[in-house]
Amino acid sequence: MSGVKQRVPQIILTVVALLLIASAFVARPEGGSAPLGPRLLAIADQEFATWFSILAVFAFLMGGLNLVATHLAKIRERGPDRFYSLVTLVSFLVVLVIGTAKLGGPPGLQGDVTAPGSWLTAVFDAVLSPLHATLYSLLAFYIASASYRAFRARSLESSLLLGSALVVLLGRIPAGRHLTAWIPEPLAFLRVEELSLWILRVPNTAGQRALMIGIALGVIALAVRMIAGVEKDPRSGGDGS
Amino acid sequence: MSGWFAPGTWNIALVGAFVCAVIVFSVIRSRRGAMVAVRPLPPLLALDRAVADAVAGGRPVYFVAGSQDLDNMQTVAALAVLRPLARKVAEAGGRLFVPTNRSLVMDNAREICRRAYLDAGRADLWRDDWVAYISDDHLGFVARVDGLIARERPGLCVLMGFFASESLLLAEGGHHVGAVQIAGTASAVQLPFLVASCDHVLLGEELFAAGASLEGDAARLGSLRGQDLCKLAAAACLVAGSLVATLADVTGAQPWLFLRDAFLNVFRAG
Incomplete structure (x- = not known):
């Protein structure tokens, strides 16, 4: 029975993956004169996308239920984080009610829950957006602290990183350009803005492309392993059972 | 079969099929007992x-x-x-x-x-x-x-x-x-x-x-070897393509121009 339980998902995965790959290389049918095969593949492509959306809706329900269960348990256990859990639960339920009841907005099934003036839009604009902006603004300080650690010239690699970062930085600010404006025209490629552009266009692009080629091959290899059933189901045991 | 293939995708299908074939071949080889040495990460x-x-x-x-x-x-x-x-x-x-x-x-x-x-x-x-x-x-x-x-x-x-x-x-x-x-x-x-x-x-x-x-199971390690072989092939194509493009531009000779166009056709994005 466990063999069947394992094989059925693998067969579904292989068939769906092969159909989706095939549909990427098959012409989009135009009109009723297209051959039956491409028409079926195009329909399958559309249907699978719809099914994924339906699954995602159920998954979202599962997530919501898990969130409520987890935080209710924390409140019941009277742990040190119970007040955070209480805030989370109250916020979750309040926004759920506001959104479901479409408070302040056009009512009915067709009413737009995000219409101007609706309570949900107000919550988004007055609470969620400022919170997002606050958290996002931390990035500026985190970038500074991470860069400080990364750019300390302790090895050849970090010295190169520091040097190229300095050149790119100077090349992007007006004051930096004035530093090397005295370099004569025949040697203009040594000016800091030209060096900055060169670093971005040549070594940076080469590195990025090498990375992208490797990533593409990695994705294909993982996909082939999954389609062929070589990749273990992550949910199976150490022996693959 | 006319009307089946989307125009401009044959080259991607060709390169994709090559990559998949190399990976599958490597998996089969390692399953049959070929030793695969993988660089420790x-x-x-x-x-x-x-x-x-x-x-x-x-x-x-x-x-x-x-x-x-x-x-x-x-x-x-x-x-x-x-x-x-x-x-x-x-x-x-x-x-x-x-x-x-x-x-x-x-x-x-x-x-x-x-x-x-x-x-x-x-x-x-x-x-x-x-x-x-x-x-x-x-x-x-x-x-x-x-x-x-x-x-x-x-x-x-x-x-x-x-x-x-x-x-x-x-x-x-x-x-x-x-x-x-x-x-x-x-x-x-x-x-x-x-x-x-x-x-x-x-x-x-x-x-x-x-x-x-x-x-560290053999089949999956084999696919890593296939991946590395494909990377080697990609590097070889990059070097060969650069040489062919340079020679075509410098000499303007017909065989190099033909080869350059062939490279461009095979590796162009769809």
Whole structure:
């Protein structure tokens, strides 16, 4: 029975993956004169996308239920984080009610829950957006602290990183350009803005492309392993059972 | 068969079929017993020590499987790392916390961890709420996880999968509590941030090889060899293409021009 339980998902995965790959290389049918095969593949492509959306809706329900269960348990256990859990639960339920009841907005099934003036839009604009902006603004300080650690010239690699970062930085600010404006025209490629552009266009692009080629091959290899059933189901045991 | 093939995709199908054939061939070869030597990945070598240190210090281990759903291959690759990691933590008798921001990822991660603790004979330790759904909103997710990191002070944070701006927010959160940080992503934009703020990083394709490398079964290692052979072929094509394009431009001779056009046709994006 466990063999069947394992094989059925693998067969579904292989068939769906092969159909989706095939549909990427098959012409989009135009009109009723297209051959039956491409028409079926195009329909399958559309249907699978719809099914994924339906699954995602159920998954979202599962997530919501898990969130409520987890935080209710924390409140019941009277742990040190119970007040955070209480805030989370109250916020979750309040926004759920506001959104479901479409408070302040056009009512009915067709009413737009995000219409101007609706309570949900107000919550988004007055609470969620400022919170997002606050958290996002931390990035500026985190970038500074991470860069400080990364750019300390302790090895050849970090010295190169520091040097190229300095050149790119100077090349992007007006004051930096004035530093090397005295370099004569025949040697203009040594000016800091030209060096900055060169670093971005040549070594940076080469590195990025090498990375992208490797990533593409990695994705294909993982996909082939999954389609062929070589990749273990992550949910199976150490022996693959 | 006319009307079947989408115009402009034959070259992608050709290159894709070649890559798949090389990988399948390598898998079959290694299944038949051919030895496959795989370069050990330093971040994975550091994993055992970091898990042991975290558990010995009574600190939990945190694992984040990126910020995307199961339809993203980086999430799938991250979950392939989770299983051996969960097993290591379970064998050491530690606590593994996996915050997720997608319900399907939560469901899969929970099953993986539960099974790993069971396999390690430590089912008594396992609690289902160690894998928790936080929020689909990536900044809400980060706020909660950073808060937990600050309060629980994990000894090891493993960040694997696709990340957007949350990569640095999570990594710096871990750094500030002195956690060992091991990350891996194929998101080229976020790699510099992770390299700057983490102790060990799996770069790009290494993420997709990590699960196979950690568990070391022959077939999966064979696919890594196939991947490397394809990379070698890509490098050879790059060198040959550059030479042909240079010769075509310098000499203007017909054979070089023909070869250059052939290269461009085969490798152009669809």
